[in-house]
Amino acid sequence: MAGLFIKLLCFVPLLFVSASANSFNFQDTRNTYSNQAAATTNQNGAQNGPYNGQWELVSQNSGVSAMHVILLPKVNKVLMYDSTIWRISKLPLPPQKMPCHMVDPVKKIQDCWCHSVLFNIDNSELEAIKLETDTWCSSGGLSIEGNLVSTGGYLGGATTVRYLDTCKNCDWREYPTALAEPRWYSTQVTLPDGGFIVVGGRDAFSYEYIPPEKQTNKKAIFLPFLRDTTDNLAGKFGKDKFFRIENNLYPFVYLVPDGNVFVFANNRSILLNPYTNKVIREYPILPGGSRNYPSSGMSVILPIKLSVERPDVIPFEVLVCGGAQWDSFFYAETKKAFMEALQDCGRLSLTTPNAVWEREFMPSPRVMGDMRILPTGDVVMINGAKSGTSAWNDAEDPNLVPVLYKPDAPAGKRFHELAAGTIPRMYHSSSVLLPDGKILVAGSNTNNGYIFNVKYPTDLRVEKFSPQYMDPALANLRQEIMVDTSDKLLGYGKNFSVKVRSKEPGLNKTDDLKVTMYAPAFTTHGFSMNQRLIVLGVADVVNNVWPGVHNIITLAPPSGKVAPPGYYLLFVSYKGVPSVGIWVQINRSNLRHSMASMFIKAICILPLLLVSTIVDPGGGGYKGKWELVSQNSGVSAMHAILLPKKMRRKKSTQTTIYKRKGNRFES
Numbered sequence: 001m002a003g004l005f006i007k008l009l010c011f012v013p014l015l016f017v018s019a020s021a022n023s024f025n026f027q028d029t030r031n032t033y034s035n036q037a038a039a040t041t042n043q044n045g046a047q048n049g050p051y052n053g054q055w056e057l058v059s060q061n062s063g064v065s066a067m068h069v070i071l072l073p074k075v076n077k078v079l080m081y082d083s084t085i086w087r088i089s090k091l092p093l094p095p096q097k098m099p100c101h102m103v104d105p106v107k108k109i110q111d112c113w114c115h116s117v118l119f120n121i122d123n124s125e126l127e128a129i130k131l132e133t134d135t136w137c138s139s140g141g142l143s144i145e146g147n148l149v150s151t152g153g154y155l156g157g158a159t160t161v162r163y164l165d166t167c168k169n170c171d172w173r174e175y176p177t178a179l180a181e182p183r184w185y186s187t188q189v190t191l192p193d194g195g196f197i198v199v200g201g202r203d204a205f206s207y208e209y210i211p212p213e214k215q216t217n218k219k220a221i222f223l224p225f226l227r228d229t230t231d232n233l234a235g236k237f238g239k240d241k242f243f244r245i246e247n248n249l250y251p252f253v254y255l256v257p258d259g260n261v262f263v264f265a266n267n268r269s270i271l272l273n274p275y276t277n278k279v280i281r282e283y284p285i286l287p288g289g290s291r292n293y294p295s296s297g298m299s300v301i302l303p304i305k306l307s308v309e310r311p312d313v314i315p316f317e318v319l320v321c322g323g324a325q326w327d328s329f330f331y332a333e334t335k336k337a338f339m340e341a342l343q344d345c346g347r348l349s350l351t352t353p354n355a356v357w358e359r360e361f362m363p364s365p366r367v368m369g370d371m372r373i374l375p376t377g378d379v380v381m382i383n384g385a386k387s388g389t390s391a392w393n394d395a396e397d398p399n400l401v402p403v404l405y406k407p408d409a410p411a412g413k414r415f416h417e418l419a420a421g422t423i424p425r426m427y428h429s430s431s432v433l434l435p436d437g438k439i440l441v442a443g444s445n446t447n448n449g450y451i452f453n454v455k456y457p458t459d460l461r462v463e464k465f466s467p468q469y470m471d472p473a474l475a476n477l478r479q480e481i482m483v484d485t486s487d488k489l490l491g492y493g494k495n496f497s498v499k500v501r502s503k504e505p506g507l508n509k510t511d512d513l514k515v516t517m518y519a520p521a522f523t524t525h526g527f528s529m530n531q532r533l534i535v536l537g538v539a540d541v542v543n544n545v546w547p548g549v550h551n552i553i554t555l556a557p558p559s560g561k562v563a564p565p566g567y568y569l570l571f572v573s574y575k576g577v578p579s580v581g582i583w584v585q586i587n588r589s590n591l592r593h594s595m596a597s598m599f600i601k602a603i604c605i606l607p608l609l610l611v612s613t614i615v616d617p618g619g620g621g622y623k624g625k626w627e628l629v630s631q632n633s634g635v636s637a638m639h640a641i642l643l644p645k646k647m648r649r650k651k652s653t654q655t656t657i658y659k660r661k662g663n664r665f666e667s
Contacts, residue, residue: 152183
């Protein structure tokens with residue numbers, strides 16, 4: 001009876017008040033896990049050996065080619081969009097999005113097709129979003145509020161800044177003259193205050209801060225490094241005196257924990273202070289070939305590991321893999337001769353004095369691939385080809401085999417091949433980490449338009465790939481974050497609480513227990529802008545605060561230099577198996593808990609303190625204790641609520657105080 005009473009006191013109020021969380025736009029992303037393996041589309045559907053992942057086809061039609069993708073918080077859907085230049089897709093504009101976009105008023109050319117969609121990750125439904133400026137090969141990132149800020153593109157879209165709020169039935173707000181220079185194939189990076197800079201682009205050897213909405217930049221900041229890393233092939237090529245190769249578009253740009261910015265282009269890299277516009281440090285050349293578009297290698301920041309004991313020590317490593325020989329694009333573009341892609345990786349510790357690249361080799365060559373950081377801190381390399389480069393029909397030999405990279409394993413034992421897919425994911429393919437730990441895979445369009453009767457057609461199919469930790473045999477290790485009773489508004493450098501429902505009798509912070517924050521990436525052309533995983537310091541674990549429920553006390557990142565303000569997916573990984581992620585937001589100020597959060601916690605915790613002791617420190621089988629504290633509550637306690645302290649102290653002339661006299665109360 002004691003246990004039943006406590007449960008009623010704690011969980012019945014949650015049914016009434018949990019809706020208050022909606023006012024903060026946090027979404028419960030928990031899914032129901034099945035003990036059955038996911039349906040597969042390849043020969044790995046039935047595995048007799050170690051579980052190497054599963055592929056699942058979830059949609060035949062994404063509506064638009066998924067050239068650009070990002071998982072949006074609050075709505076918990078994947079935004080996909082391509083380009084308006086072709087004036088075609090596989091999803092007509094619905095009536096509520098009319099009228100059509102007038103492309104040429106003189107010639108009366110209209111565009112009545114949808115070019116951006118929200119993809120529902122639970123049921124694959126599409127929601128059309130009207131887009132007018134050309135986003136071909138653009139860039140983007142999330143604001144502090146979780147809304148998308150998109151920059152650049154092609155022709156009239158090249159100097160555009162766009163905004164898409166994460167709300168129902170929202171459409172783009174577009175400002176075609178916001179940027180000082182055209183940004184085609186540029187990179188957008190989030191700064192410690194939540195603002196952005198956009199770096200590089202074709203013929204744009206500069207960077208600029210993204211201005212506030214409705215404002216316009218007058219001038220960009222020249223960065224000679226971008227000019228110096230451009231490759232061109234000398235000779236006579238028709239009217240041109242050289243062949244443009246470039247190899248420095250979509251540079252790899254990362255915010256470093258000291259507030260500076262790491263910029264990698266072609267095979268060189270620097271540390272840039274974006275506020276003083278000074279190059280602080282130049283790193284050694286990464287040998288082997290070129291790594292940026294059109295040579296299109298892959299890159300990530302390795303997980304940023306924080307510590308409660310040493311919060312001042314923040315290691316920072318960059319991984320760069322694959323790509324192509326510096327002149328590979330010339331042969332692919334002019335002769336349709338496809339040179340083998342690069343097979344090596346370079347790993348650089350930015351916090352090490354006199355750092356040098358540590359080189360290692362993937363199981364197979366890869367160009368145009370994606371790198372996806374997993375909630376566990378491992379990295380998956382997926383999509384792409386084994387020869388050629390980016391651009392229309394400039395690659396061959398699809399690389400169908402994902403590779404798992406384990407950064408903490410000894411050198412020589414970090415790479416593991418996973419289950420092969422069957423759909424070629426070539427130029428303009430993409431991927432997204434989902435809250436349940438699966439990877440959504442979409443896109444692939446090597447054609448100048450929507451073309452379906454060629455060797456590598458425009459592909460609109462959408463798949464989900466389940467990494468190794470989705471093995472049904474590991475289901476008992478998967479923790480379930482209790483969304484309603486865990487903190488979701490975080491303040492820098494402050495402890496916060498993550499409560500998990502567990503099948504383990506207890507958790508130990510030294511027993512491969514991780515709490516991680518993942519920044520949703522804007523992915524296009526093989527690079528995931530602003531992707532980072534932060535492994536948080538665990539201060540304490542209080543086991544069995546409720547039967548089968550453990551409380552993990554975690555330390556939030558110290559500043560926006562480590563974790564820019566905004567929305568993150570928070571995971572709890574135990575023995576290599578992650579929970580389903582929940583959305584949390586960290587902001588510039590030290591945030592106090594919301595009244596709703598305090599109310600829920602008080603309702604749950606107070607009965608535990610007054611009525612029963614759940615934890616038995618002595619291990620002697622203590623079952624709890626009842627204490628009678630009053631013979632008369634005055635009224636039947638059909639309805640009850642714990643008032644905050646300030647409200648309990650409040651008095652007025654209309655308040656009557658009753659005092660007990662024997663078995664009666666008198667005023």
